Amino acid sequence: MTAILYELVGRDASRPFSPHCWKVRLALKHKGLDFGTRAAGFTEIPELEGGFSKTVPILKDGEALVTDSFAIAEYLETAYPDRPSLFGGEGGRALSRFVESWTQRTIHPALARIAALDIHDCLGASDQAYFRASREKAFGTSLENFVADRQSRIAPFLASLEPLRAIVAKQNFLGGETPLFADYIVFGAFQWARVSSPFRFMPAEDAVTQWFERCLALYDGEGAKVPAAA
Structure with missing residues (x-):
């Protein structure tokens, strides 16, 4: 099945x-x-x-x-233990937990300050009402105010990516020559912004951008099959 x-x-x-x-x-x-x-x-x-x-x-x-x-x-x-491992062993599983924690505390909040209003705008009517009410309650302000200074937030966000940048500048993936679940954790965050928001903030020459492009191309371009927001 x-x-x-x-x-x-x-x-x-x-x-x-x-x-x-x-x-x-x-x-x-x-x-x-x-x-x-x-x-x-x-x-x-x-x-x-x-x-x-x-x-x-x-x-x-x-x-x-x-x-x-x-x-x-x-x-x-x-x-499915006979299929390729997502973690590469128990140590990789534990390290993936760290990557998840870092991603959710560093990347996700920063991307929300960039893309929250765009996410709202791509939703259906009933979901827009839910999203606005729930997020504005959580943020303590309107979606418009929440993203109003997003241009000024790009430089600090790019600086916060230095731990990721330092690794993927030296190797193809966080998992080494081939990806592991840790890569998919971070990829998911950037794909979230790519699919939901037309606002572009990653320089083409950045090692993180190049890593993301490698992830988009995985599995016959699974990630790239969904076009970027325009």
Whole structure:
């Protein structure tokens, strides 16, 4: 039975944008597994699989239902031990936890200050209302005010990427010559911005940009199949 990945989309169901869903999409490709996808907006998620989870991704693999991107990666590693490893061993699993923590505390907040209003604008009407109300409550200000100074935030954001830049300038991926789940964690964040926002902030010559392009090309261009926002 082909696995099903439930993904977050906006008005255009062919443009999944969740960073966490992209992690899982590439993890499934890494494992060489056949899977289909099902699109859902924010307000549709509670109806999926009988209310199984309040968030996506959700992976349905036979009788198994798993949510949370890292939990899904761990499930895939256990369920398919004969396929290429996502972690390269227990040490890699622990280091991937660090990469996830760094990404969610450094990259995600910075990208939200850049793309939050654009994400809102790509959603359907009911999801726009949900997104605005929930995010403005969390941010303590309007979406417009939240991103108003995004141009001035680019330089500090690029500086914060130096730990990533220093590694991918010397090797193709965080995993070395070939990618591991740690790469997909960080890739998901940049793909989130690429798919949902037309605002461009990464210099073409940056080693991080070049690493991202390598990730976009993985698995017959799986990431590049969804065009950048225009």
